[in-house]
Amino acid sequence: MGVINDVFRLMRAGLKQSAQTNYAENLRQSADLAEQFSNGIPVTHGAAGANPFANMAAYAGMIQGSGTVRGLRAPGQVIAGTPVYLVDFEITLPDRAAYQAQYQTVIAQAALPNWQPGAMFPLRVSPEDQNAIMLG
Numbered sequence: 162m163g164v165i166n167d168v169f170r171l172m173r174a175g176l177k178q179s180a181q182t183n184y185a186e187n188l189r190q191s192a193d194l195a196e197q198f199s200n201g202i203p204v205t206h207g208a209a210g211a212n213p214f215a216n217m218a219a220y221a222g223m224i225q226g227s228g229t230v231r232g233l234r235a236p237g238q239v240i241a242g243t244p245v246y247l248v249d250f251e252i253t254l255p256d257r258a259a260y261q262a263q264y265q266t267v268i269a270q271a272a273l274p275n276w277q278p279g280a281m282f283p284l285r286v287s288p289e290d291q292n293a294i295m296l297g
Contacts, residue, residue: 193241220295223285226254228294230280231261243267248276250294254286262292 228250238245248264268276287293 216295219287220285220297223287223295224254226252226284226286228252228262228264228282228284230276230278230282232278233276240267243269246276250282250284252284252286252291252294260291262294264294264296266296 230248231251232249233246235244235246244267246266246268248266250262250264251259252262253259282296285295285297
C-alpha cells in the first residue's frame with residue numbers, strides 16, 4: 162500500500178510544481194543566456210550554436226570519438242554567475258591520429274570535479290573542421 166501512496170504523493174507534487182512554473186520567465190532566461198553566450202565570447206565554444214534544431218542536424222553528421230581533459234582554466238568570463246572554462250582536450254577519433262583541441266563551456270561548481278585532467282568525455286567532431294566539437 163505504501164508504493165501506491167507514494168505514487169499519488171509524487172503525482173500531487175508534480176501537479177503543484179507545474180502550476181507554480183513560470184514558463185514565460187524560464188523561456189526569457191534561456192534566451193538571455195543564449196544571447197550572452199553567443200555575443201559575449203570571442204573564441205570558439207565548439208560546434209553548437211543557439212539553434213537546437215541546427216545543433217541536432219549537425220550532430221547527426223559528426224564523427225563519434227572521445228576527448229580526454231588535459232587542462233582546464235577559467236579566463237575570468239562569467240555567464241549568469243557561472244564561470245566559463247577553457248578545456249584542453251586530447252581528441253581520439255577512429256582511424257585518425259590523436260590531436261589537441263580547445264573547448265569553451267560553462268561548468269557549474271558542482272560539476273567541476275568531473276572536468277579535471279584525465280577525465281574522458283564522449284564527443285562528436287565535424288568532418289569538415291576538427292576543431293568543431295560537440296559533447297555527447
